[in-house]
Amino acid sequence: MIQEVPKSNDVNIDLTESTEPQCPHSMRLVPIWEMLADAISANRTRVAMIDCEQASLVCKHQEIKEYPTLWFFRDGQKTGRFQGSRNVEALTQFVAEKSTDEPEVFVKELTAETFQTELSTGLVFVKFYAPWCGNCKRFAPTWATLSRELHGHPVSIARLDCSQFKSLCEQYEITKYPTLKIFRYGDLVASYNGERTMVDLQNFVEKHTEL
DSSP states (O other): OEEEOOSSSOOOOSEEEEEOTTOHHHHHHHHHHHHHHHHTTTSSOOEEEEETTTOHHHHHHTTOOSSSEEEEEETTEEEEEEOSOOSHHHHHHHHHHHHTTSOOTTEEEEOTTTHHHHHTTSEEEEEEEOTTOHHHHHHHHHHHHHHHHTTTSSOEEEEEETTTOHHHHHHTTOOSSSEEEEEETTEEEEEEOSOOSHHHHHHHHHHHHOO
16 A cells, blocks of 8 residues: 655655656656555555655655655665666565665574574574575565564574575475475474465464474
8 A cells, every 4th residue: 555645744654756746757657656565565664655746845855856756764764765667576676675774683594504503493484595586585574574573482584595505405495486494493394385475474483383
């Protein structure tokens, strides 16, 4: 869902499009903006639109001088302007990259040396990925959020870069990215093949936590 920013104040929004109703470029972006909002609804990034004709003070405060202008905000501060191709794929990748600027302090980075040691600690949910993979980039914010939501629970959220540890990924028959597998004390319990939404991922982990 696209949020409308109030005229009177600058609210805490993540990705904002500043528009002018008579601008043809802004009008062409509207359906793409709506598809973007649907595409990233699984993570916590909020998509908003500011009508600079109606909210001129907000746009002036943000120094908007051309339309449409796309900014990513965190805690009310600009952290990056989008200047790439205005299509859903490019915008989704931009959101994934900006969202993962947040430290993934609860996602454990595995290596060939630490893999078995970490898996032996208990229940570990592992994402096998590759940095160049578009689906991995889009999924990154959800994985980071999952780690924060499950912090303190009896499960570790981890990831392994298959571009660096190819032989280890081949050992677990990783043929596509991202691939999600859950382990218990070093043994593979199950592969995850459901929807990559927070609710479904949390339900999957909770089911295996209760076993």
